[in-house]
Amino acid sequence: MTQMITVEPKLMGNIARAVNPLGCQAMVAADIEYVKAQGEFAGPKKALILGGSSSYGLASRIVAAFGSGADTIGVSWERGPKDPSMLGTAGWYNNIYFRQFAEAAGLVAKNFLGDAFSDEMKQQVITYIKEEFGGQVDLVVYSLASPKRTDSAGTVWSSALKPIGRAVTGRNINLETETLVETTVEAATDEEIEGTIKVMGGEDWELWIEALLAADVLAPGAKTVLYSYIGPAMMDDFYRGGTLGKAKEHAEETAKKLDALLAQKVNGQAVVCVSKAVTTKASAVIPTLPLYCCALYRVMEEKGTHETPIMHKDRFLRTMLYGDAPHYDPEGRLRPDSWELDPETQERVSELVAQITPENITSDLTAYDTFRAEFLALNGFVDGVPATFDYDEIAALRP
Numbered sequence: 001m002t003q004m005i006t007v008e009p010k011l012m013g014n015i016a017r018a019v020n021p022l023g024c025q026a027m028v029a030a031d032i033e034y035v036k037a038q039g040e041f042a043g044p045k046k047a048l049i050l051g052g053s054s055s056y057g058l059a060s061r062i063v064a065a066f067g068s069g070a071d072t073i074g075v076s077w078e079r080g081p082k083d084p085s086m087l088g089t090a091g092w093y094n095n096i097y098f099r100q101f102a103e104a105a106g107l108v109a110k111n112f113l114g115d116a117f118s119d120e121m122k123q124q125v126i127t128y129i130k131e132e133f134g135g136q137v138d139l140v141v142y143s144l145a146s147p148k149r150t151d152s153a154g155t156v157w158s159s160a161l162k163p164i165g166r167a168v169t170g171r172n173i174n175l176e177t178e179t180l181v182e183t184t185v186e187a188a189t190d191e192e193i194e195g196t197i198k199v200m201g202g203e204d205w206e207l208w209i210e211a212l213l214a215a216d217v218l219a220p221g222a223k224t225v226l227y228s229y230i231g232p233a234m235m236d237d238f239y240r241g242g243t244l245g246k247a248k249e250h251a252e253e254t255a256k257k258l259d260a261l262l263a264q265k266v267n268g269q270a271v272v273c274v275s276k277a278v279t280t281k282a283s284a285v286i287p288t289l290p291l292y293c294c295a296l297y298r299v300m301e302e303k304g305t306h307e308t309p310i311m312h313k314d315r316f317l318r319t320m321l322y323g324d325a326p327h328y329d330p331e332g333r334l335r336p337d338s339w340e341l342d343p344e345t346q347e348r349v350s351e352l353v354a355q356i357t358p359e360n361i362t363s364d365l366t367a368y369d370t371f372r373a374e375f376l377a378l379n380g381f382v383d384g385v386p387a388t389f390d391y392d393e394i395a396a397l398r399p
């Protein structure tokens with residue numbers, strides 16, 4: 001029996017509420033082709049990607065698999081289809097199509113769906129590594145972005161996207177209404193700062209690495225990386241100087257501790273990679289970031305330095321983490337974001353942002369079209385890809 005349905009983009013503010021599985025398949029395929037076209041490199045062979053179903057985590061998984069021939073484990077929190085009007089999340093389909101492509105290429109690709117913050121998930125993954133994945137992993141990518149975390153004691157922590165110390169008014173783009181909006185975000189409370197550090201800081205990363213070490217499933221020379229962000233002065237209130245910045249500072253301190261531990265235990269490495277601002281589910285809801293991205297992408301497109309997550313993570317893994325051109329800053333962080341923070345780029349971005357008005361917000365003054373197209377593509381809405389398919393076929397897909 002067939003049950004043909006047609007999907008179309010549905011936005012609620014800057015959150016996408018519909019998915020086109022065929023577009024997710026096409027995007028995963030295109031990312032794989034991008035990596036294959038860059039050639040092979042000597043990188044990881046057994047990689048664990050925490051948050052591997054979308055954007056930076058998925059890109060890292062694709063690069064590890066199709067650039068370096070790695071078997072991969074992906075852990076993510078995604079929903080499958082319930083009925084033709086509730087098709088689940090894009091990450092659900094990304095996981096499935098990635099696995100299918102990887103298996104067709106002769107690689108192992110195991111998907112775990114569930115809460116990466118939980119002790120149960122850590123144990124399930126460890127058991128799988130021991131019993132079915134060859135016993136050890138040599139790369140752990142920590143790429144979780146979440147609004148909540150339940151810790152081992154059962155306490156539920158919430159993260160906030162807020163400035164610290166004072167309320168801040170900022171301009172942003174509303175992708176649903178395609179308008180410029182001005183919003184005031186109140187200063188975070190102490191509890192909100194603490195909660196954001198608990199969810200997006202380094203505590204759970206440390207718990208993962210300790211659990212993997214205790215179970216002896218980290219290979220000699222194993223590396224682990226967490227993705228951070230710094231950004232320009234105009235993002236300071238909402239990012240580095242705000243709640244998320246506090247969490248990233250915590251993660252960066254954790255990296256130093258984990259680096260020493262891994263060096264001692266397995267001759268390994270823990271490092272933070274300060275990454276570029278890209279269009280993702282998580283970044284679209286950070287106040288001001290979409291507006292900044294529209295200006296940034298215009299300048300970086302003109303300079304030939306604009307990158308999508310796959311391009312950024314390919315360059316990072318190939319030339320920095322496993323390459324001979326690592327760019328470390330004095331804090332010991334790897335800095336592929338140097339293209340974004342290039343002073344000339346930032347000067348031109350500031351000039352552009354100052355020119356944005358409600359009237360020209362969707363014009364080609366900025367790269368609004370690129371941002372919007374990349375945002376829609378995250379949920380599989382891609383020009384030229386059919387949006388009509390058999391629901392029963394989609395519902396039969398298994399992780």
Ligand code: NAD
Nearest residue numbers: 051053055056076077115116145146227229277278280283
């Ligand atoms: P994303 O929303 O696209 O992906 C988040 C991933 O985390 C998904 O795979 C999701 O399923 C998974 N996840 C969330 N909660 C989970 C849970 N409880 N258990 C298991 N999996 C869970 O986010 P992203 O933008 O790719 O961000 C990834 C990391 O990169 C974050 O640490 C973010 O701060 C960092 N970063 C992002 C940007 C950017 O511009 N997007 C820039 C620099 C750094």
